[in-house]
């Protein structure tokens with residue numbers, strides 16, 4: 001697993017634009033070398049900010065949207081089309097504006113889908129879809145995602161892995177149902193840490209003062225059960241993309257002078 005690297009931007013707008021530019025480059029590079037790219041999307045303010053910045057970037061046309069596989073790191077277990085669902089927000093921010101292949105957009109199940117309100121069945125179904133997409137060269141029962149995006153919550157949660165809840169302790173399954181999440185809605189579906197760690201690159205996004213404590217805790221050697229963001233690492237790269245406010249609790253020596 002890779003050691004975290006930090007990039008700190010002046011503010012959240014610049015962070016979103018720079019992250020969008022970085023993601024376009026990564027997707028284009030993966031498509032050039034392997035024919036297609038795979039990205040795991042996140043919900044939350046910073047994830048949606050990145051997608052909106054990508055939608056507004058002229059460079060978005062450099063991506064071959066028809067050769068992009070999209071997955072989600074977590075989902076709020078709500079009916080299809082609910083405005084609080086991460087996929088609904090991603091469609092509004094970006095996906096409705098670009099020619100993605102609908103068959104390659106793998107949203108997590110909704111609570112009015114084929115599994116009804118059985119969140120465990122929904123999680124198991126998504127795990128099967130991931131396993132079917134994994135090849136013999138992959139390192140787990142999930143594909144080797146090129147980039148897996150994660151928003152960091154003020155309590156250090158990533159995806160829907162909240163401190164101390166059973167989901168963050170999962171070591172076998174790749175997707176789990178989450179019950180009793182402290183942030184609404186309480187019922188969610190989430191990739192687990194083993195699935196997250198199968199990604200080539202994991203990018204963690206945090207902007208704003210309300211994230212400063214979480215960033216400082218996760219990057220100061222905290223355990224992943226208490227601070228799930230601390231356990232989110234990519235195989236080749238772990239990148240923390242921050243704005244200055246979110247980085248304000250870190251010692252200045254932790255990131256390069258040119259970074260902010």
Ligand SMILES: O=C1O[C@H](COP(=O)(O)O)[C@@H](O)[C@H](O)[C@H]1O
Pocket residue numbers: 042043044045046047074075076086150151152153154157158159160183
């Ligand atoms: O509920 C969620 O929250 C986190 C973080 O969101 P933020 O608005 O505090 O940035 C997000 O990463 C996750 O996907 C989402 O379901």
